[in-house]
Amino acid sequence: MTKEKFIVTASQMREIEARIFTAGMPVAALMEKVGGLIFQRLQAIISPGKCVGILVGPGHNGGDALVVARELHFRGYQVWIYQPFSKLKELTSQHFQYTQSLKIPCYQEISQLPSYDFLIDGLFGFGLEREITDSIAAAVNYFNNKNQPIISIDIPSGLHTDTGEVLGTAIQATYTFCLGLWKQGLLQEQALPYIGQAELIDFDIPLADIQAVIGDIPKIKRITQTTALSTLPLPRPLITHKYKQGHLLLICGSRRYAGGAILTGLGARASGVGMLSIAVPESLKMLLVSQLPEALIIGCPETETGAIASVQLPENIDLNSFTAIACGPGLTKDNISIIPEIIQCECPLILDADALNILAQIGTIPRLKQRKSATVLTPHTGEFKRLFPNIDHTDRIKAIQTAAQESGAIVLLKGARTAISNPQGNVWINPESTPALARGGSGDVLTGLLGGLLAQIMNKEILIEDIVATAAWWHSQAGILAAQTRTELGVDAFTLTQYLMPVLKK
């Protein structure tokens, strides 16, 4: 059973840990097991004979580090310990005493420290609740400035386990070995520069204990390949036709931002949607036809400035004829009147980019709650602040939960760690992405892709927020794949659309 999708706070981890101990697992045995697993993993990273400095804190994070120190010592590594604390927890103290009997050198002052090839950071784990100060803070800064690889046990010391905030200062890890279950702080954007390459060290926490604490259906989950693939509309039923595979309407583009409409269209194309209609200003029609010959391009009357003046659909069709609508990329804010009209549609609706800016301007957020079908808002941080000026976004997870509850919409907050919440506060976090995506137009691709997926799975028994999560995963995996072949500078939005299919084939 993979534990990759679970996310816990410090207090939930403490509760889970308590259940394991109450059930009879000795604390010392668990520490030994965890330390052994960390050591095994380290052997793949640190070659024999290297010099390894071990940073030991007063709690059980330090205890884990001491077990690792002992194992490294016996396997022929050159080990020293930095342990500046006057008081250690009992188990940690015992391990410390043993390392001293083994004559592993120990230092209290950074000025005395020998050189090293690697550092193991066992200063603080999920027990850190207040700021690191004085000599310990100075030591953390000293180690960061050395620019040697650091491997953090559980979480880089100094990060808040839940919010990922830096408490005074924090270790900048090269690797983070998170123990047992993913800590929420490791999925917060502000923690990213400190985490390095993160991986989970599974130490066999019984599923029943996890569920007893975080519930059968956890409130906050990580998107994984498994969760994402499980909601894709694959395989297709053998007996089907194009209208059964969803009909998506995109409302996007303007004379000023014609490319946004194309990119949204190409994102939708990659989703496999059965029918694609794209409403653009009349003057963009031929351009769109040439780029997306399979789509039905609807030329709408336009304003003097080249924005859509009104969404005029062909005869016999209205907004409710579609399985899903996505609106916003490249619209401009020139005509704010189309948004109140569009939000009256009775199918699922995605609002992005200028549709969100218009929404913020005319204050229609409360009206979203009255919609008959789901609304998905996909702001980046700037759009989020305009839409929800009263919500503090330091903790992005809390922020989207509040925003989703206030608006009755599913809110996807874009960024390096895109997060999604439904109105009940159920959250998905996308744990992998690439800064290669920080380029104009990559969000437009996401809107099209999401629209196409939503149109295909409507009326199937899949939650809309699960599809939103799948789209976020697919989009970022395409960015990662493209960056692997073309570097982080090679992932323009058009190129990104070309990597969507290869992600699934992989």
Ligand SMILES: NC(=O)C1=CN([C@@H]2O[C@H](COP(=O)(O)OP(=O)(O)OC[C@H]3O[C@@H](n4cnc5c(N)ncnc54)[C@H](OP(=O)(O)O)[C@@H]3O)[C@@H](O)[C@H]2O)[C@@H](O)CC1
């Ligand atoms: N959960 C599990 O299943 C398992 C957990 N395990 C491991 O245990 C770790 C959690 O251990 P933990 O609870 O002992 O806390 P930890 O993070 O080591 O340190 C807290 C200590 O630091 C102190 N302190 C706090 N702030 C401070 C400051 N600013 N400046 C100075 N001191 C400060 C605080 O002392 P205080 O002064 O508050 O009494 C306290 O003593 C966890 O991350 C994992 O590595 C594994 O061994 C096995 C499985």
Ligand SMILES: Nc1ncnc2c1ncn2[C@@H]1O[C@H](COP(=O)(O)OP(=O)(O)O)[C@@H](O)[C@H]1O
């Ligand atoms: N630093 C980053 N790391 C990972 N993904 C990023 C980063 N910056 C932006 N992205 C992703 O790129 C996309 C940018 O979307 P957006 O800001 O709406 O761009 P645009 O409106 O120009 O299309 C989002 O999916 C976002 O999650």
Ligand SMILES: [K+]
């Ligand atoms: K640590």
